[in-house]
Amino acid sequence: MLGTREFAPVALSARRYVMGGSVVVGLDGTGNSVPALRWGAAEAAARRLPLHLLHSWMSQPLNIPIAQEAANKKRYGAEVLGKAEEMALELHPGISVTTEQVSEQAVDALVDRSGQAALMVLGSRGHGAIAGFLLGSVSLHVLGRAKCPVITVREEETAAYRRPEIVVGVQDPGTQGEVVLGFAFAAADAHHARVRAVRAWEPPATVGVVPTAPASSGREPPVGEEKLLADALVPWRAKFPDVDVIEQMERGRVAPVLLGACSQACLLVVGRRMHRSPMLLGPAVFAVLHHAGCPVAVVPRG
Template sequence: MGGSVVVGLDGTGSSVPAVRWGAEEAAARGLSLHLLHSWVSQPRNIPVAQEAASKRRYGAEVLDAAEATALELHPGISVTTEQVAEHAVDVLVDRSGQAALLVLGSRGHGAIAGFLLGSISLQVLGHAQCPVVTVREGEAAAYGKPEIVVGTQEAGTHGEAVLEFAFAAAEAHHASVRAVRAWEPPVMDVVPTAPIPSPEDDEAAAGEERKLADVLAPWRAKFPAVHVIEHVQRGRVAPVLLGACSQAGLLVVGRRMERIPMLLGPVIFAVLHHSSCPVAVVPRI
């Protein structure tokens, strides 16, 4: 993985877990850490005067504190800082073209009020050219649990970037990969009040297990040291993914490029709202 780990800072409490996560990722992967703050996009509730000079001074303090945090956790990493006068969305999307990944803070469950303002998070997630990790405010430690959960709904080249990211992260952090595939039976003309198992369901589940095994085979070969858990479950994608995250330090999902009219699909919205662990959104190139 080339490039650096870029952490977007807004100066609120949600920045600190993102800095910790980014520093851990940079150290584990042997990458540099780049801390970025847009003084023109500071949140409205930050208690500083509105003059540009005051905003820039506040931004410098934010960057200094973040750099000190990163170096305290991982003294050997290379850390650079940058304060810009461009809007946060524009500069982060631009940096995503060269970065290994972006890291953004998130302010908790419910409506996505993540990096800076909620709309900024969503726009960056929808337009970034590299993986974007959202780290929830209050996250105690990077990769605090032993598994990386990855959704594997699509076979073929469209899913390769997602699996590459998940397996590389697992190798770097000595974690297991839980590869999740959700499936639903064909819609019937008459839907029973409760699912009734049938031989056809058993056969469908076995077929999904074979598909998952086939998708994972080349990644097992490429990352032989990574322990893989195959997780096939009947149900809708988002609930199945969220249910699989009890031991997850990271949830990895894919994003379709150039999705119109919505930049992010319903599964991504659901996991960003409800996941108890950081979420990596990886563009399918």
Template sequence: MGGSVVVGLDGTGNSVPAVRWGAEEAAARGLSLHLLHSWTSQPLNRPIAREAANKKRYGAEVLASAEAMALELHPDISVTAEQVSEQAVDALVDHSGQATLMVLGSRGHGAIAGFLLGSVSLHVLGRAACPVVTVREEEAIAYGRPEVVVGVQEPGTQGEAVLDFAFAAAEAHRTSVRAVRAWEPLDVGRYVPTAPADPPEEDQSAVGEEKMLTGILAPWRAKYPGVHVVEHVQRGRVAPVLLGACSQASLLVVGRRMQRTPMLLGPIVFAVLHHSFCPVAVVPRI
């Protein structure tokens, strides 16, 4: 199963867009698709008895339905299915060590309490060793829009995994990358949005940010020469700038710090997961 696209199935309608998205990704990248379900972590509101045998039977039905859907969409991909007795978080985190990426479904914009706060998705996003993509219920078509948007941080090796994932996704789906860098004046506390800025200082800062972004992207342009790149530098806070840039995107790619405590995810990642209208890939910065 090494290098596969792993899709976590919870036995609800949230799994449908995740399976569709995962199958599309596996086909585009030439990878196998692995479907994973924990029968001990099935939702409490499912109309099934609590006995283990019935839960396992229901889990087998969930996996069989998902496998049939994936093969109907992409008959040529290799699909495997696995039902485990581990808790969902532990099983998914364990599998993330051998996966190329992981796909999870979510319940849409109105379900933040269930989706992010203390949920399986939150803990997997914060602990997984591979990139994790969350796909909402309303995301019916994978890569139906023209761009992969990626947030670009300061120069350094920590952002390499984030950029590599974004460029690889764009190459696989023959689409472009919009590399977004947000910046704010150094003296944020004195900045008044309605007041006229000092043009020379403002222009100098903007040019510096543009040069920095161009330099950061140079190795990735060389590694992926067939990927068209749009450089997007904008003054403002990171989360609002990213959300504005991805309004017409097929995927938003952001990075997260490894072993972050006490919060598993930082405020920027949390904000884009909640407010983005496209799938979001959270990539651990190694």
């Protein structure tokens, strides 16, 4: 059942550049559903979009104490959706809320709805257990296949202070990274937050190489790296002149650098490659989903 534990997520109004559809929230009725519902309802209210609540009675958690007959599963699902709708309207009176109970598997239903959604919100079980918000690896499969941005919100997400800062990873400057930066800047603009654009770098390997120039200390990024970051931000600074931007170059692997940068942020935004195989998510995305202390938005890109 949806509980009454208090959560106060930061409502991010990050608009897709081809806006449309609803804010879709996947619900299973466990404690994971509460922060996802609160976040999704706040998103819908801030962006003036309808909220769509989805429950798969075929994918209910195994620990739900109900009989396994389809009729009982459907009855439970209807109760989950009814309570969720009531909570959403109590939190944000006036928003448009629709509910849907499906017989298809949760992954298939959510991936299908992502094609028309503006944004999707999923709950997760917390640190070290991202592999489930309905059953097993549902959230991971949805994150890897969704056609819209997906935000994961942890079960333990609380009202602890977060500075108004959105951290975005900039590892693919140029066309591929535009959708990720666009998501982050639009969110920051809507909520008077600043953007921290982070690019990680590692010194080139020198084993077996005879240097032809004096070796650097290894503390400064290679020539051109800072310019890549600055150039990637130029169009977004122009489009969102009121958004404060911090450029951060840091030596290290991508995941640890991003995790350090987002330790007090309200949202971490990362991109993922479409049609990736055999892993649906890259190692860096997988790592931040496991360990980030804030909600994570995974934005599909080319």
